[in-house]
Amino acid sequence: MELLSPTDENLRRAGECIAHGGLVGLPTETVYGLGADAFNVRAVAHTFEAKARPSFDPLIVHVASLEGVDRVAVVPNKKARLLMESLWPGPLTLIMPRKPEVPDIVTSGLDTVAMRFPSHPVARAIIAYSGTAVTAPSANPFGYLSPTTAFHVAQGLGDRVDIIVDGGPCSVGVESTVLDMTVDPPHILRPGGMPAEAIEAVIGFIDKSPAGEAASVAKASPGLLKSHYAPRTPLYLVKSGAIAFARPEGKAAALLIGPASASSFAATEGRFALTRYLSSTGDLVEAAAGLFTALHELDAGGFGQIWAERAGDHGLGPAINDRLYKASKK
Ligand code: TXA
Ligand code: MG
Numbered sequence: 001m002e003l004l005s006p007t008d009e010n011l012r013r014a015g016e017c018i019a020h021g022g023l024v025g026l027p028t029e030t031v032y033g034l035g036a037d038a039f040n041v042r043a044v045a046h047t048f049e050a051k052a053r054p055s056f057d058p059l060i061v062h063v064a065s066l067e068g069v070d071r072v073a074v075v076p077n078k079k080a081r082l083l084m085e086s087l088w089p090g091p092l093t094l095i096m097p098r099k100p101e102v103p104d105i106v107t108s109g110l111d112t113v114a115m116r117f118p119s120h121p122v123a124r125a126i127i128a129y130s131g132t133a134v135t136a137p138s139a140n141p142f143g144y145l146s147p148t149t150a151f152h153v154a155q156g157l158g159d160r161v162d163i164i165v166d167g168g169p170c171s172v173g174v175e176s177t178v179l180d181m182t183v184d185p186p187h188i189l190r191p192g193g194m195p196a197e198a199i200e201a202v203i204g205f206i207d208k209s210p211a212g213e214a215a216s217v218a219k220a221s222p223g224l225l226k227s228h229y230a231p232r233t234p235l236y237l238v239k240s241g242a243i244a245f246a247r248p249e250g251k252a253a254a255l256l257i258g259p260a261s262a263s264s265f266a267a268t269e270g271r272f273a274l275t276r277y278l279s280s281t282g283d284l285v286e287a288a289a290g291l292f293t294a295l296h297e298l299d300a301g302g303f304g305q306i307w308a309e310r311a312g313d314h315g316l317g318p319a320i321n322d323r324l325y326k327a328s329k330k
Contacts, residue, residue, distance in 0.1 A: 001159045003150060006122045006167050014165050015129020018043075023050060023160070025139045025153040026126050027167030028118040030091045030175050030193045031292065032147040033062070033136030034161065035126065038072065041103045044135055048105075050160035053142040058108040059135040060093050060116050060176070064127035072102055072133050073113050079203040080181040086202045089119035091176040091193030106135055116176055122167040138175060145229055145299065145327070148173050148292045173289035174319045179206065187211065191318035193288070208318075229292075230327045231299035235306040237328040243267045243309050250304040255294060257311045257320070258282040273303065284316040291320060295327060 004010040014024045021043040024035040036043040038061045061072050073096040098113035107113050127134045138146040139153045147153045150166035177192035187207040196208050244267035254272040258279040268275040278287035311317040
């Protein structure tokens with residue numbers, strides 16, 4: 001595995017590596033992805049192998065331009081077109097009918113495909129240099145915390161990837177919002193880096209009800225599995241602002257959204273070996289950006305337990321709460 005800085009020469013090499021069937025760890029604005037040529041069945045199969053990911057889990061296909069979509073998907077309606085024009089590039093994945101040329105291994109045999117146009121300049125350059133569309137699941141071993149730095153990718157996947165391009169820490173920090181455009185109203189399958197409010201500002205009402213755990217849904221979108229993004233240390237979740245109700249035992253860490261209010265300080269003081277605030281002001285964008293990094297750090301910190309409090313329900317709150325819930329003991 002080679003760890004490369006994002007010089008133009010290296011971006012070209014990374015793109016060529018994908019074009020030749022290799023696997024590239026690349027930064028996007030959400031999390032690091034494990035990029036492969038979406039039309040190369042062997043390369044895509046390697047991605048599943050590298051992640052130890054069950055093959056029923058469909059992948060997101062990434063493009064570096066609006067035109068790039070046409071090889072992969074059929075834009076199903078006006079709302080989808082509007083979202084592509086208004087919110088792309090950005091942390092929004094749209095589920096659309098697929099083109100028949102897309103290999104079944106990419107979509108797990110579904111007749112739809114997940115499309116994303118990331119905004120990160122490094123991801124865009126690598127995809128453009130590859131000359132193809134790029135499958136990129138989060139670059140972590142299946143079920144473990146998502147990577148938000150090149151170091152996380154190197155630590156988790158090591159020599160199972162050919163090249164990792166270091167683009168620094170990811171600015172959004174949680175995965176893209178996955179929105180099903182094949183139903184009306186469109187339905188959020190995974191809350192993520194694009195807040196529901198921003199989507200509704202463009203196309204009006206969308207279905208924000210939890211996509212649920214029904215077997216059929218879990219099969220269609222396995223990112224909905226209950227346990228996912230999980231640290232090895234047991235994580236327990238309390239309501240927003242309710243850290244006082246935690247019952248830590250042994251050496252435990254507290255993970256709070258913020259702010260470091262007098263009441264939460266009093267609630268954690270003396271009861272936790274470490275209290276970590278995701279934002280000193282309670283800003284949910286900042287909290288999301290640092291979420292996986294904080295979980296990685298706490299997981300490596302030798303704690304017996306992590307107690308986390310939920311975020312509020314606006315903006316990136318649902319995305320943060322979804323990740324915390326999936327990281328928690330049920
Ligand atoms: O932010 C992101 O989306 C990152 C970066 C690397 O782009 N990628 C990512 O990929 O999170 P992954 O593979 O970890 O998650 C893909 C999610 C899964 O929940 C999967 O089930 C869902 O998208 N998905 C993919 N194709 C689908 C489809 N055709 N229908 C429904 N859900 C689909
Ligand atoms: Mg993932």
